[in-house]
Amino acid sequence: MDPAELAGHATALKERGVLTSPFGVGDDFDERLLQAMADAGGGHSYYIEQAVQIPDYLTSELGETLEVVARGAALQFVLPEGVKAEPLSKFLFRQSNGSLSINLGSLVSEQEVSVVVRFQFPEGQAGESLSAGVCLTDDDGLLNSGPIEMTWRFAGDKDNEAQPRNTGAEGTILQA
Incomplete structure (x- = not known):
């Protein structure tokens, strides 16, 4: 086989x-x-x-x-030019020009799903920002949300090091 x-x-x-x-x-x-x-x-x-x-x-x-409450659930990302993204989690995904779709499959009542995505950004100047849209969809339109905007701001080394770390996210990343 x-x-x-x-x-x-x-x-x-x-x-x-x-x-x-x-x-x-x-x-x-x-x-x-x-x-x-x-x-x-x-x-x-x-x-x-x-x-x-x-x-x-x-x-x-x-x-x-x-107990399935949503069939064919997916996270849909619309990325700005120059930004690349790939899931680190085990979900199936598709990429095309400026978009990423992560197939979450069927979701059951009260199920929690962790999705870890690695983003790669082009070079930018401190203070500039980039935004991407993400929305949750499913085959029957039950979960469909309008896009939620995610914004990243370019920062110098000092400002980057000064920001707080999300230790909960680090654990999720290690499990991905």
Whole structure:
């Protein structure tokens, strides 16, 4: 089995609204393959030590499916000229001229999602600023928000070092 091909099939199914949650039963399966399929397919990877666990995992998976509040959720970024962005999180994404779309998949009630994005900026002068728009969308228009503006200001070394650090964000970045 070609892992990339299987992940590709899971991605194609996800794009049609079908999530893939593979089950590894016993000790003879490729854990990395199952996790890659789950990541690409928007589902979960399960390790099943004994057959008696199967009904519980199926119930959990089907129950979560019934709690979906938004299908095909995505973060859409509109970037200014010269700015590049890429997600560091495991989500599938697409880039095109001046835009980045990060596919979050289906979201369930009270689910929290952390998305880490690396931005690369062109050189600028202290005091100048750049703005980008970001909005949350979904297939049914339930989450669709107007764009929220994010603004970055170019600063010299002294001002940059003086700004407070967001230690909570550092932990999220390390987990990405």
